[in-house]
Amino acid sequence: xxxxxxxxxxxYLTRVKxxxxxxxxxxxxxxxxxxxxxxxxxxxxxxxxxxxEVIDETGAFINQFENTAELQFKNEFISIGEAKENLYNxxxxxxxHIKSVExxxxxxxxxxxxPGLSTISKIExxxxxxxxxxxxxxxxxxxKEQLAEIQPNVNVKAISITVxxxxxxxxxGISTAxxxxxxxxxxxxxxxxxxxxxxxxxxxxxxRIVEIIISSVKPFQLMMGKIIGIALVGLTQFxxxxxxxxxxxxxxxxxxxxxPSTISQTGEMMQQANVRELSAHPYQDIIEGVESIPFLxxxxxxxxxxxxxxxxxxxxxxxxxxxxxxxxxxxQFMLPITIPLIFSFVVAQTVMENPDGVxxxxxxxxxxxxxxxxxxxxxxxxxxxxxxLLSMVLLILGFLGTTWVAAKIYRTGILMYGKKITYQxxxxxxxxxx
Amino acid sequence: xxLLHVKRVYKSYANHQALHNISLHISEQSIFGLLGPNGAxxxxxxxxxxxxxxxxxxxxxxxxxxLAPKHIAQIGYLPExxxxxxxxxxxxxxxxxxxxxxxxxGEAKYKLKEWFQKFxxxxxxxxxxxxxxxxxxxxxxxxxxxxxxxxxxxxxEPFSGFDPINTNLIKKEILxxxxxxxxxxxxxxxxxxxxxxxxxxxxxxxxxxxxxxxVSDIKEAYKSNVxxxxxxxxxxxxxxxxxxxxxxxxxxxxxxxxxxxxRANKVSDVNQLIKTIVNDVQILSVHEITPSMNDIFIQKVxxxxxxxxxxxxxxxxxE
Numbered sequence: 001x002x003x004x005x006x007x008x009x010x011x012y013l014t015r016v017k018x019x020x021x022x023x024x025x026x027x028x029x030x031x032x033x034x035x036x037x038x039x040x041x042x043x044x045x046x047x048x049x050x051x052x053e054v055i056d057e058t059g060a061f062i063n064q065f066e067n068t069a070e071l072q073f074k075n076e077f078i079s080i081g082e083a084k085e086n087l088y089n090x091x092x093x094x095x096x097h098i099k100s101v102e103x104x105x106x107x108x109x110x111x112x113x114x115p116g117l118s119t120i121s122k123i124e125x126x127x128x129x130x131x132x133x134x135x136x137x138x139x140x141x142x143x144k145e146q147l148a149e150i151q152p153n154v155n156v157k158a159i160s161i162t163v164x165x166x167x168x169x170x171x172x173g174i175s176t177a178x179x180x181x182x183x184x185x186x187x188x189x190x191x192x193x194x195x196x197x198x199x200x201x202x203x204x205x206x207x208r209i210v211e212i213i214i215s216s217v218k219p220f221q222l223m224m225g226k227i228i229g230i231a232l233v234g235l236t237q238f239x240x241x242x243x244x245x246x247x248x249x250x251x252x253x254x255x256x257x258x259x260p261s262t263i264s265q266t267g268e269m270m271q272q273a274n275v276r277e278l279s280a281h282p283y284q285d286i287i288e289g290v291e292s293i294p295f296l297x298x299x300x301x302x303x304x305x306x307x308x309x310x311x312x313x314x315x316x317x318x319x320x321x322x323x324x325x326x327x328x329x330x331x332q333f334m335l336p337i338t339i340p341l342i343f344s345f346v347v348a349q350t351v352m353e354n355p356d357g358v359x360x361x362x363x364x365x366x367x368x369x370x371x372x373x374x375x376x377x378x379x380x381x382x383x384x385x386x387x388x389l390l391s392m393v394l395l396i397l398g399f400l401g402t403t404w405v406a407a408k409i410y411r412t413g414i415l416m417y418g419k420k421i422t423y424q425x426x427x428x429x430x431x432x433x434x
Numbered sequence: 435x436x437l438l439h440v441k442r443v444y445k446s447y448a449n450h451q452a453l454h455n456i457s458l459h460i461s462e463q464s465i466f467g468l469l470g471p472n473g474a475x476x477x478x479x480x481x482x483x484x485x486x487x488x489x490x491x492x493x494x495x496x497x498x499x500x501l502a503p504k505h506i507a508q509i510g511y512l513p514e515x516x517x518x519x520x521x522x523x524x525x526x527x528x529x530x531x532x533x534x535x536x537x538x539x540g541e542a543k544y545k546l547k548e549w550f551q552k553f554x555x556x557x558x559x560x561x562x563x564x565x566x567x568x569x570x571x572x573x574x575x576x577x578x579x580x581x582x583x584x585x586x587x588x589x590x591e592p593f594s595g596f597d598p599i600n601t602n603l604i605k606k607e608i609l610x611x612x613x614x615x616x617x618x619x620x621x622x623x624x625x626x627x628x629x630x631x632x633x634x635x636x637x638x639x640x641x642x643x644x645x646x647x648x649v650s651d652i653k654e655a656y657k658s659n660v661x662x663x664x665x666x667x668x669x670x671x672x673x674x675x676x677x678x679x680x681x682x683x684x685x686x687x688x689x690x691x692x693x694x695x696x697r698a699n700k701v702s703d704v705n706q707l708i709k710t711i712v713n714d715v716q717i718l719s720v721h722e723i724t725p726s727m728n729d730i731f732i733q734k735v736x737x738x739x740x741x742x743x744x745x746x747x748x749x750x751x752x753e
Contacts, residue, residue, distance in 0.1 A: 006533050014522065208517025212578075215484040215511040216534040415486070428448055 004221045004228075011200065011229025016236060025237055029244035036245075037252045050115060052123075053092040055080050058101050064130050071119060087112055096123065101131055175379040176352055182302060182375035183348045185238075190309045190341060190371065193234040194317045198330065200226050201321030201414070210414045219411035224403075227314050231307060238306075294381060301378050304392060309371030311399040313341065315406035322413030323421045344369035348376045355380035365391050367398025405430065436495075437462040437586060437617040438483065443492035445478055452478040453489070454641040460619065460634070463612055467632035467649070468621040471735055475641045476621050477514070480588055483619070484511050496586070507536040510584035514591045514621070516575050518563045525559035528578050535582045542581065549577045553603075568595050576604060580611060587611065590621045605631060625728040635727075639735050649727070656730050659698045660723040664691050667715030675711040679703045691718060 065073035094111035532542035
């Protein structure tokens with residue numbers, strides 16, 4: 001036991017001290033924080049007020065545009081030429097020139113500050129609405145008030161009912177983002193660190209030090225020491241990333257004086273820009289959605305499925321490393337191992353569309369696909385406790401199984417040189433005696 | 435007392451037998467030469483002694499106890515194919531390997547410094563193995579093998595990769611280690627070094643032991659009363675002096691001297707021969723030609739399986 005500890009420490013320290021590890025650890029959070037900060041920064045940029053001067057030649061759009069925090073409209077009764085000349089002297093940032101109320105008309109907008117897509121679509125909708133209202137009033141001979149009365153306002157609110165009969169409203173967007181993020185992280189970590197095990201085994205084999213080491217420790221101890229040591233490197237990197245990302249995020253946010261609450265509002269407003277009318281409590285369902293996400297369950301599950309998936313695949317990759325003489329020879333054995341992993345990543349999208357469907361269920365139970373698929377499913381909240389337990393137990397059995405197989409192949413493979421190994425041979429190794 | 439006793443060991447792999455009924459007695463504080471052509475089963479035997487692999491049948495006793503994991507700390511192993519972690523620093527690596535053998539870190543560090551001084555390589559402590567030459571790395575590897583002062587040292591081709599100066603250095607160390615109480619199993623193809631330093635040998639061929647004993651006894655047993663005589667004078671006079679007890683193996687002339695190699699039936703016959711010819715020719719030297727270990731090796735191996743040496747098998751290491 002003491003010796004396995006020595007091996008774990010060596011495997012851990014040599015990797016953590018590597019320049020590439022330190023660089024990755026520092027660059028990773030910068031990239032992640034960048035991914036989080038830049039869109040928000042852009043979003044807040046757009047928030048500066050657009051003051052739009054409306055030159056309405058038809059007279060139908062007086063005070064028809066709704067003013068918001070970012071968008072202010074004002075009708076001016078001057079000629080378009082005069083307005084254009086004064087654009088750079090005046091307070092306005094853009095001029096909206098409406099020439100007709102034809103159904104398929106074009107409205108021109110002159111600007112010194114480019115309007116966002118949401119601004120343009122808002123203007124379009126308003127103009128269309130005015131024209132439509134006028135047409136309806138005209139056709140059915142009703143008054144403006146009568147028209148306003150029949151104006152519908154519908155907003156879909158998704159509510160899931162749990163087994164216990166509790167109602168929870170969900171925000172599909174947040175669940176999707178979390179599910180996808182979790183799946184990417186698990187996939188990435190299993191791959192990156194699993195391959196490190198394989199490289200480590202090949203390094204020991206080609207440098208021939210392996211024979212010296214297994215004259216001191218059992219091959220199984222060496223293999224497990226390496227797998228555990230590298231798992232700790234993975235966890236270290238993950239925790240450092242999480243920690244550094246949050247620090248960078250906080251620093252950047254405070255430097256730019258961005259108040260997170262206004263950011264979420266901006267984000268939501270952009271999201272809801274396509275909704276015809278805002279509901280009475282526009283952010284209510286998002287707040288409820290965030291509250292309904294099982295964050296604790298996600299974090300615990302992430303660590304469990306990362307370790308489980310890593311151990312399952314890592315053991316097999318250790319076996320592959322032991323069976324070959326160089327990394328170039330790994331291809332034939334790598335493919336069948338990585339197919340389930342890549343497959344589960346590819347179908348993650350489909351699973352998200354139906355997170356509690358038959359395919360999602362089975363793929364989240366089978367050990368080879370469960371780490372990725374379960375991480376996709378959990379944020380949607382539909383995973384039953386028994387499903388989770390079954391999946392976890394099977395994953396544990398799965399990695400015990402692959403470790404057993406790997407140990408058998410490993411202890412024969414590490415001392416086998418200069419031979420092209422076939423699957424048939426690997427099969428035979430499983431039944432060799434000590 | 436036997437330090438190691440290998441008792442009727444068998445080991446086979448899927449498609450061939452590596453060891454067939456091998457028994458060895460290796461006495462304490464001796465240098466034991468384990469000889470045999472490539473693929474004979476030496477490496478398998480060494481791995482069994484190192485507990486890297488287990489025999490199918492038979493037992494190995496270490497100091498009268500059945501070989502067990504606790505003996506690992508008392509065995510040092512230098513494999514034929516050397517290797518260290520290329521990117522790890524010399525000192526760190528030696529410490530790691532010593533600790534894996536069960537040494538305490540502080541003690542290992544202290545002893546390492548001693549050895550580094552002895553080999554005059556103190557400056558290498560913080561160098562990476564990949565920065566060293568092959569010979570330098572071999573030195574480090576030798577130190578890591580003997581650092582924990584094992585009772586049994588297994589050296590597989592210890593001189594390969596060393597220049598003559600370092601070969602002597604290592605040879606001296608090996609003999610010194612024996613004086614200090616170590617027992618050494620020495621596996622090699624280099625028969626000269628066997629004659630020089632081995633006390634006993636065993637020859638393994640095609641998974642079977644075909645020869646065993648003290649080096650001196652074996653040489654005695656294999657000598658065949660062959661003498662080389664050089665003289666000045668007439669070859670005819672010499673030939674006339676011979677009788678049926680002799681066979682001329684070689685004869686020739688070198689710088690005006692006659693040189694004849696003859697085989698006698700008995701050593702005493704040679705005495706008689708000299709008495710006879712001493713009147714006709716001027717004898718310059720008479721000396722007995724003893725067979726070298728190299729000759730014995732080739733002779734024994736070919737006796738058993740004449741084709742063995744011709745189809746020199748490529749080194750396939752099994753398990």
